[in-house]
Amino acid sequence: MEWNKNRTFAPLLLIQPVMDTIQIKDKQFSISIKEEDILKEVKRVADEINRDLKDKNPLFLSVLNGSFMFTADLMKHIAIPCEVSFVKLASYQGVSSTGTIKEVIGINEDIAGRTIVIVEDIVDTGLTMQRLIETLGTRHPKEILIASLLVKPEKLKVKLDINYVAMEIPNDFIVGYGLDYDGYGRNYPDIYTVVEE
């Protein structure tokens, strides 16, 4: 093979640069949870689910967009018979005193009599989760369980039984590992917290 000086080679040892701070639009974020720590907790949650639901043939319902990375990493460690599907919450202006309400789209499976595990990125006020549980409840599942990557306990406004939680975090805005700021930042493998000026 002839030497081509324009050709690029994969480095022998890939050392991933960890960026301590990132800028997204008008905001700066600094690293707060490293990928390896996230993955450890995700694996722990998967182990708990494997133990608890082994005879229940669960249907995992992943809530897009934010939970795509969590879902992928979680499912790699789920070792029991199960199905995975994806739903989305679409905002629309409804005739409601609260203004914007959310519609659940993409439930194509018959969930009657099934054990459902909602896979969510983050529970903040809990209103999104409450809405989802209400909607799913009308289709008569056997039970609805929640697996959330993150919970901000100080911000919870509604009573929710969150069965599986990878990590609890303070009341700060975060991005990365699927979570976004104005559509950006979902691609980072680590989690970053906003730097308040």
Ligand code: IMP
């Ligand atoms: P809730 O209805 O207040 O619980 O909000 C849940 C949704 O808000 C999540 O599914 C996220 O999409 C979004 N969210 C809440 N907190 C954050 C955050 O810190 N960063 C990015 N998105 C967030």
